[in-house]
Amino acid sequence: MLRAWSAARVRAAEEAVMADLPEGELMARAADGLAEVCRARLASSGGSRVVVLAGAGNNGADALYAAVHLAAEGFDCVALQGDWMLAIGDAASWGASGVRVLGPDDDWAGALASAELVVDGVLGIGGRPGLPDLAAQWVDAIPDSAYVVAVDLPSGQDPAGRQVSDTGVFADETVTFGVAKPVHLLPASEAAVGRLTLVDIGLGIGRDGDDEPADVERLDFADVARLWPVPGAGDDKYSRGVLGVVAGGEDYTGAPLLCCTAAVGAGLGMLRYVGTPTPTALVRAEVPEAVHGEGRVQAWVVGPGLDTHSRAAGSKAQLDVARSALASDLPVLVDAGGLDLVDGPRPGPTLLTPHAGELARLLSRLSGEETDRETVQADPLGHARQVADRTGATVLLKGATTLVVPPTTAGLPVRSQNDAPPWLATAGAGDVLAGVCGALLAGGLSPLDAGSLGALVHGVAADLANPGGPVRALAVAHAIPGAVAHLLTR
Numbered sequence: 001m002l003r004a005w006s007a008a009r010v011r012a013a014e015e016a017v018m019a020d021l022p023e024g025e026l027m028a029r030a031a032d033g034l035a036e037v038c039r040a041r042l043a044s045s046g047g048s049r050v051v052v053l054a055g056a057g058n059n060g061a062d063a064l065y066a067a068v069h070l071a072a073e074g075f076d077c078v079a080l081q082g083d084w085m086l087a088i089g090d091a092a093s094w095g096a097s098g099v100r101v102l103g104p105d106d107d108w109a110g111a112l113a114s115a116e117l118v119v120d121g122v123l124g125i126g127g128r129p130g131l132p133d134l135a136a137q138w139v140d141a142i143p144d145s146a147y148v149v150a151v152d153l154p155s156g157q158d159p160a161g162r163q164v165s166d167t168g169v170f171a172d173e174t175v176t177f178g179v180a181k182p183v184h185l186l187p188a189s190e191a192a193v194g195r196l197t198l199v200d201i202g203l204g205i206g207r208d209g210d211d212e213p214a215d216v217e218r219l220d221f222a223d224v225a226r227l228w229p230v231p232g233a234g235d236d237k238y239s240r241g242v243l244g245v246v247a248g249g250e251d252y253t254g255a256p257l258l259c260c261t262a263a264v265g266a267g268l269g270m271l272r273y274v275g276t277p278t279p280t281a282l283v284r285a286e287v288p289e290a291v292h293g294e295g296r297v298q299a300w301v302v303g304p305g306l307d308t309h310s311r312a313a314g315s316k317a318q319l320d321v322a323r324s325a326l327a328s329d330l331p332v333l334v335d336a337g338g339l340d341l342v343d344g345p346r347p348g349p350t351l352l353t354p355h356a357g358e359l360a361r362l363l364s365r366l367s368g369e370e371t372d373r374e375t376v377q378a379d380p381l382g383h384a385r386q387v388a389d390r391t392g393a394t395v396l397l398k399g400a401t402t403l404v405v406p407p408t409t410a411g412l413p414v415r416s417q418n419d420a421p422p423w424l425a426t427a428g429a430g431d432v433l434a435g436v437c438g439a440l441l442a443g444g445l446s447p448l449d450a451g452s453l454g455a456l457v458h459g460v461a462a463d464l465a466n467p468g469g470p471v472r473a474l475a476v477a478h479a480i481p482g483a484v485a486h487l488l489t490r
């Protein structure tokens with residue numbers, strides 16, 4: 001599992017170790033690690049021209065110290081300075097180091113035009129979203145051919161990973177110190193990070209065996225074996241978990257097929273389907289494992305393809321089951337049409353699985369204040385958290401990066417998964433995800449684990465279904481059993 005800590009907790013951890021270290025030691029470790037990565041990238045590209053974008057804070061200092069190492073080894077190093085003081089030394093004192101410093105009136109654009117490696121040291125964890133004007137001009141002038149290494153984080157991006165920034169660096173690689181930060185994992189900023197490289201500077205957090213909860217977590221393939229509910233010899237179909245699915249209607253007949261196919265494929269003990277006549281006939285034909293109608297279950301999925309306003313035959317009875325599932329103390333995953341039935345906290349563990357548009361609609365209704373999809377996408381974590389706090393539910397916000405956000409009072413980390421290829425952005429993929437996560441709830445996992453593990457397996461299944469090419473949702477559903485086996489036996 002990759003874990004990220006907030007800037008405040010990183011600063012506290014830095015202060016704790018600095019108390020026992022000679023002054024400057026921590027930064028020296030950071031700069032050494034940064035220089036080592038730059039050296040390796042230059043060696044593999046054969047490049048020699050390095051330009052450092054130097055901000056006023058310690059992030060700039062890291063980049064400048066790394067440049068001193070590289071200059072001493074014969075690389076051609078230039079540092080760009082704005083109308084601010086450099087964090088260490090002045091332009092004159094830099095002469096002896098072999099690093100040439102160029103100010104706002106020098107030909108910095110010429111230096112950038114021939115740069116082979118650009119080291120972005122404008123802002124680190126002390127940064128606010130956005131760049132000073134001159135730094136924004138530097139960033140615009142970076143040639144596409146240059147390899148961009150961001151120091152600690154891509155400058156201009158929100159260190160907390162909350163807000164999408166208008167101006168900021170998009171790095172090929174980010175070299176971060178000690179532990180990852182939220183900016184590296186959250187959807188508002190993650191695309192700007194590139195390859196993430198961790199340099200150990202001896203911080204006391206995030207070490208192996210340290211189970212202090214982080215602020216943001218990302219499950220990796222090894223976590224699947226740790227968390228997946230694998231049956232034992234003593235299990236039977238009931239002990240493995242029975243999932244009830246209330247989905248589909250006379251107008252939406254595909255969603256229940258996708259959801260049930262995925263749920264059965266994820267390894268359920270049994271599935272009970274509650275639908276109207278047409279999707280019931282289809283599920284009977286296509287998912288022969290399912291049984292029909294109400295009965296005892298360990299968890300529910302309510303909502304894929306559910307039209308809560310339908311007056312078609314069977315709709316009222318189906319809606320009654322949906323409402324009684326929500327009123328029960330069983331775990332319930334609420335998706336798509338089912339989200340219209342959510343009006344506040346319910347008795348049992350709850351996983352809501354909206355996309356950004358559905359989250360905006362739900363939040364507008366719950367708060368009485370109109371919110372739209374774009375507003376949600378500008379601060380995905382903040383909006384998901386608002387819904388989690390208003391409902392007491394864990395909110396899985398779907399997207400290229402999927403967030404799983406528990407309510408604040410739970411004191412749990414946010415999970416952020418980015419395992420899916422963009423090909424997964426296709427109609428019906430959400431119904432598949434609901435089936436997988438529902439199966440995991442029925443298997444006894446918490447909403448946080450079920451949501452994040454489900455998102456991971458869903459993404460891997462999309463890749464395995466047709467590596468490198470397009471996938472339809474049904475193919476993803478059919479790939480779920482193989483994806484689980486692949487991850488459990490690797």
Ligand SMILES: NC(=O)C1=CN([C@@H]2O[C@H](COP(=O)(O)OP(=O)(O)OC[C@H]3O[C@@H](n4cnc5c(N)ncnc54)[C@H](OP(=O)(O)O)[C@@H]3O)[C@@H](O)[C@H]2O)[C@@H](O)CC1
Pocket residue numbers: 014018026027028030031055056057058059060062122123124125126127128129130131132151152153177201
């Ligand atoms: N502590 C340690 O031992 C270690 C620290 N390490 C390194 O230090 C980094 C953190 O350094 P830092 O705290 O100096 O903050 P950093 O991000 O460089 O700059 C903040 C400055 O920028 C300014 N400013 C902010 N936003 C702005 C904006 N949008 N546009 C314009 N200006 C803006 C802000 O000024 P303000 O306006 O708030 O007065 C402030 O002056 C960390 O990421 C890591 O690289 C490592 O070496 C490991 C050991």
Ligand SMILES: Nc1ncnc2c1ncn2[C@@H]1O[C@H](COP(=O)(O)OP(=O)(O)O)[C@@H](O)[C@H]1O
Pocket residue numbers: 336355398399400401402420421422423424425426427428429430431432433458
């Ligand atoms: N750009 C993307 N890259 C990877 N996965 C994506 C991307 N966009 C959407 N997805 C995933 O595709 C699925 C789409 O779900 P959803 O919007 O609910 O579709 P539907 O309602 O048609 O089933 C979600 O799991 C989401 O995380």
Ligand SMILES: [K+]
Pocket residue numbers: 059120121122123124150151152153154155
């Ligand atoms: K930076």
